[in-house]
Amino acid sequence: MKHASSAPCISTLLLLGGLVLLIVASFATLPLQWRAFLSVDAAKATMEFLRGFVPPEAAPAFLHKLLIATAETLSMSALGTGIAAMAGLAFALPASGRFGTMPRAAMRLVLNVARSIPELVWASILLIAAGLGPFAGTLALAFHTSGVLGRLFADAMENTPPLPEASLRINGASALAAFLYAALPQTLPQMLSYALYRWENNIRAAAVLGVVGAGGLGQMLKYHLSLFQMQQAASVIVAMLLLVALVDTISFAMRRLMMS
């Protein structure tokens, strides 16, 4: 009885040992300054720092600026996701193997690269071409998200039953018409729900993209924090939290509507 289960046990033990080793090594090699965080002085300094946040700035002129930055963040995320959805659809055609295996592999590689570079890194690179401001942020979101959506769309297309499209083709419809009237309507609901889900993610991402200078609420936060204007920074953080909570509520309601 014991001997039967000893083989998987060894590999599990090895895995666990490796995990413990990884954790110990992580803590050992990082130059962590616990003293800067856990001493009484640090606690006092932290309290002082946190006290600077209250009360959040609520002057009408500042709130107006905040509103504009929020609108900027929202439109960055919406446009970025919209562009990415269209680009993703275009990329998904070769990536779902419609033009043969070679283009499929090549396109998937491109999508994987676009996907694994984080939005923030895209933004810092695109700043050179697009200049400081929300346009760079929009493009960064679009680049990263088209990698994500392209792959999801391609998987969705590969998983649809091929019969409807084939029967249109056999009966003489052109390739474009067969795609538009069979494959697209079949996959569209799933693709839409992927895009909506990514939009939700992108709003969170757009809120922080500004820390590298790509516009929106993040830029405002970085600006006020670097000037040590804590009350303004607190308002910006509150605005971020409200925005994310609002989007979560809306997307929850929409998903419920779509399901029913």
Added chain:
Amino acid sequence: MAASTIRTAPPDPAWRGRVTASVLTLVVLWPMLVWSEFKPWVLLDAQSLAATGRFLADFFPPAHSAEFLRLAAEATWQTVAMATAGMTLALLGAVPMTIIATERLSISRIGTGRIRILGRAVRLFVRWLLVGLRSVPELVWALLLVRIVGLGPTAGVLAIALTYCGMLGKVYAEILESADPHASDALLRNGASRLAALCYGTLPESASELVSYTIYRWECAIRGSVVMGFVGAGGLGQRMDESMKMLAGGEVATMLIIFVLLVACADSISKMLRRRLA
């Protein structure tokens, strides 16, 4: 031929809806384009094209001097270590909070079905604490913590710990609540302690799901810690930020390759581990 088919084709029965949708889209899209300063022609401006061209030309060959590679390897390890240390701290915080927040493990609920007021208040407090921790993006935590503990990986580790503590706590509680209540209920009713009910009733059923979610989050933490450096919290991001500021295209290219490889590695390791669990 084509023209005559169009003329004789019946009018689109859905034209009213389509026109309304198009007009609505335009009306919503227009202010968005203005707000986000959507000016694609900026990209084609001669000056920016020249700058981009120079930068991209630098990409090849990627920087590969021994010294730079050593620095990059160090930064890569720091990124992985930040993610791992952050996840460990997050677990230390999330596990007790989960045990407190899970309603399934309430003892006062037995029999009456109602939870005592104190228990309910504590649970609500912990839930809101978790919501607060995970609602603030990790980069914002890092931005704030850099002001408190100074530049370096400490801020990054703490930022990951705080955000992921909130996420893990919430999802753990959900997983435990969705498990079959039979075993833990029977244990609790017969006088077992909360911990015993958790260990012998709920955990055996949901352990693999819990571990699999933790591994997935570790993967996410690696992605997250890559960018921490942009606010000065150490790791690959910081090196990348420095290279970007010097417009050193070759170094940026190397760094991007490392990013892609690192994410792919974390992805495949987490997939492998999760397949083992399934």
